[in-house]
Amino acid sequence: MATTPKENYSNIQTLSFDAVIVGGGGSGMRAAYQLAQAGLKVAVLTKVFPTRSHTVAAQGGIGASLGNMQEDNWHYHFYDTVKGSDWLGDQDAIEFMTREAPKVVYELEHLGMPFDRNEDGTIYQRPFGGHSANYGEKAVPRACAAADRTGHALLHTLYQSNVKMGTQFYVEWIALDLIRNEAGDVLGVTAIDQETGNIAVFQAKATLFATGGAGRVYRASTNAYINTGDGLGMAARAGIPLQDMEFWQFHPTGVAGAGVLLTEGCRGEGGILRNKDGEPFMERYAPTLKDLAPRDFVSRSMDQEIKEGRGCGPKADYILLDMTHLGAETIMKRLPSVFEIGKKFANVDCTKEPIPVVPTIHYQMGGIPTNIHGQVVVPHGVEEGEFSAHYDKDSKEYTYKGTRDYVKPVKGFYAIGECSCVSVHGANRLGTNSLLDLVVFGKAAGEHIIDYVTKHHGDDYAPLPTDVLENTLARVRKLDESATGENAQEVADVIRDIVQDHAGVFRTQALLDKGVKEILAIESRVRNIHLKDKSKVFNTARVEALEVENLYEVAKATLISAAARKECRGAHTVVDYELAPDHPTYSYGRRDDEWMKHTLWYSVDNRLEYKPVRFKPLTVEAIEPKPRTF
Numbered sequence: 001m002a003t004t005p006k007e008n009y010s011n012i013q014t015l016s017f018d019a020v021i022v023g024g025g026g027s028g029m030r031a032a033y034q035l036a037q038a039g040l041k042v043a044v045l046t047k048v049f050p051t052r053s054h055t056v057a058a059q060g061g062i063g064a065s066l067g068n069m070q071e072d073n074w075h076y077h078f079y080d081t082v083k084g085s086d087w088l089g090d091q092d093a094i095e096f097m098t099r100e101a102p103k104v105v106y107e108l109e110h111l112g113m114p115f116d117r118n119e120d121g122t123i124y125q126r127p128f129g130g131h132s133a134n135y136g137e138k139a140v141p142r143a144c145a146a147a148d149r150t151g152h153a154l155l156h157t158l159y160q161s162n163v164k165m166g167t168q169f170y171v172e173w174i175a176l177d178l179i180r181n182e183a184g185d186v187l188g189v190t191a192i193d194q195e196t197g198n199i200a201v202f203q204a205k206a207t208l209f210a211t212g213g214a215g216r217v218y219r220a221s222t223n224a225y226i227n228t229g230d231g232l233g234m235a236a237r238a239g240i241p242l243q244d245m246e247f248w249q250f251h252p253t254g255v256a257g258a259g260v261l262l263t264e265g266c267r268g269e270g271g272i273l274r275n276k277d278g279e280p281f282m283e284r285y286a287p288t289l290k291d292l293a294p295r296d297f298v299s300r301s302m303d304q305e306i307k308e309g310r311g312c313g314p315k316a317d318y319i320l321l322d323m324t325h326l327g328a329e330t331i332m333k334r335l336p337s338v339f340e341i342g343k344k345f346a347n348v349d350c351t352k353e354p355i356p357v358v359p360t361i362h363y364q365m366g367g368i369p370t371n372i373h374g375q376v377v378v379p380h381g382v383e384e385g386e387f388s389a390h391y392d393k394d395s396k397e398y399t400y401k402g403t404r405d406y407v408k409p410v411k412g413f414y415a416i417g418e419c420s421c422v423s424v425h426g427a428n429r430l431g432t433n434s435l436l437d438l439v440v441f442g443k444a445a446g447e448h449i450i451d452y453v454t455k456h457h458g459d460d461y462a463p464l465p466t467d468v469l470e471n472t473l474a475r476v477r478k479l480d481e482s483a484t485g486e487n488a489q490e491v492a493d494v495i496r497d498i499v500q501d502h503a504g505v506f507r508t509q510a511l512l513d514k515g516v517k518e519i520l521a522i523e524s525r526v527r528n529i530h531l532k533d534k535s536k537v538f539n540t541a542r543v544e545a546l547e548v549e550n551l552y553e554v555a556k557a558t559l560i561s562a563a564a565r566k567e568c569r570g571a572h573t574v575v576d577y578e579l580a581p582d583h584p585t586y587s588y589g590r591r592d593d594e595w596m597k598h599t600l601w602y603s604v605d606n607r608l609e610y611k612p613v614r615f616k617p618l619t620v621e622a623i624e625p626k627p628r629t630f
Helices: 026-037 072-084 091-111 150-165 230-237 293-308 329-336 334-345 433-456 470-480 488-502 509-521 522-525 540-564
Strands: 013-022 041-045 124-131 139-142 168-171 173-180 186-193 199-209 249-255 273-276 319-322 355-364 374-379 389-393 398-403 405-415 597-602 607-612
Touching: 013 026, 013 186, 013 273, 013 355, 013 433, 026 041, 026 150, 026 433, 041 173, 041 199, 072 091, 072 124, 072 329, 091 150, 091 433, 124 293, 124 405, 139 398, 139 405, 150 433, 168 199, 173 199, 173 230, 173 540, 186 405, 199 230, 230 540, 249 293, 249 334, 334 355, 334 470, 374 522, 405 433, 470 540, 509 540, 522 540, 540 597, 540 607
Parallel strands: 013 041, 013 199, 041 168, 199 405
Antiparallel strands: 124 139, 173 186, 186 199, 249 355, 273 319, 319 355, 374 405, 389 398, 597 607
16 A cells, blocks of 8 residues: 655654765765764765766876976966966966865875876876966876776775775765755755665765766766756755856767767877868867867867868768877777777777767856855855956956955855866866866865864754755655656756757857746746656656756756856857957957856846956966967
8 A cells, every 4th residue: 555755754864974975976085085084974975886976987187287297387287277267267276276286196196096107107197188388388298097097096096995984875865955044054965865765864064065067957968867966956946056057068079979978088199180071170270289279179169160061971960089090009008998989889990990079068167156175155245236347458457346245155065076166167177177176175175174073063063944854855745746747857858958959069149048938938847747656765767856856957057147148258159259369359259358257046036146256366476368379
């Protein structure tokens, strides 16, 4: 006999920890290791077994200016990252990340991460897109690589380290809602166990989101199926704004028709992109870095070749990635996974013929706004008049008018990794900076949480709100009691189609405006999903239905933020605002006088506001905005 919803959720357990980490990928496990070392009681909630987290898909390397192959230093890395971000990155955070990079890589080496080695025993490094020596003069090997399985090596290293330290993992648990009290402090999360269908309250002195990206909001994506923006959805529903969600990176080399990633390491090892005429066309678009220009640059160039009729194949709709000149020995030593992917997904032996590739959604630059300690920060106070930002090229000063405090920490709440926006990537991320972001800010957040918990909390837990489970039970019971409505995957596919068709590599204002109308029009369909299977044990249909709500928040944030930004910057290219690279004021259509500012989107009323870019680094001079050439 069927049980009633009340009986299903009557025995709800409350579990208390010093820190709860939601997400068991690279950033979550790096933070967990830091906390466990300090003796804190830590719980890691993860949708899948930790070593199956999406970090495992990272292939090419982790960026750090070790200088093992050529002369390099963090100042060059800092410059490249600011330039790569199209000057939307916060320069204090970028300095912090690039300066800490060598240290965190050596820490991983000491934990046993199996990097490839040079003959002298040092860590092998390969060139990567946008990374240069002497401030853009020439490409430099900066990607510390473990063949083309660097993410895999990182995850296993961190998992083994956490097991050694006794970190407590809650595997195949789904976090549902953030717990906040009336003061806005975060006190933990509610979650559901996929094995039993039981709900629990995870009470914590500090709550850390490391939930990864939301690439599955697009129809064609390099992301794993688990990347549904769960942390973003939970934060948005709890009143936290999402920052810079208009900026999505299209990786130049996704296998055509499959959406599977081929690492930038292919081009780092010497692979060449060719059009139907066999021309290495990137020499025309980026004379210095060629195929190793930043990803937004390369993806737009590929799309331009296809639009102008120089694409390959019967439909002229893809580009060829040629590695045949590298030789089978190099490919099998440095790019073994690429060889396997070519065989399985393109039916191509890449040692003998090129692989068809197209730009494919890969990474979100935006997310939950944070500072360099991983603390979630939100605007505070009342704005007097309208916020404005301006960069004066004569005085070389960045100024803004506004009275709000835009970096007030939310007490007890942290976010790191792809779900966060610190912002080190700005409008476009450089390859290898993603894994670096995970470990630098995973460590930094861990250190701050240790200080926060030990100095400010003691043994006490803040009392939970009396309605702590109200939102969670309402969502779950609504699905349990649903009798009509659409299947979750049908609605998810509609969301993906809308985002894919209206927010691609090249955007138009008309397409973006149409996308906003279409995404808002399906809200009732999202809110009325029908769950046919009401069982509790490993009910993946229930998980998919809950994920759709998170995808919807991400889709709204993406389209509304993109439609509002009237310029071209980094990965956000709107054809209406495109200008020539040598335009005297607005190179490529980038409008620093009006749009050098971060977007903040709020779920309530889909409201937008803006906050200043942090233009001043920690210890060095700022990198002045200028046209990007490669």
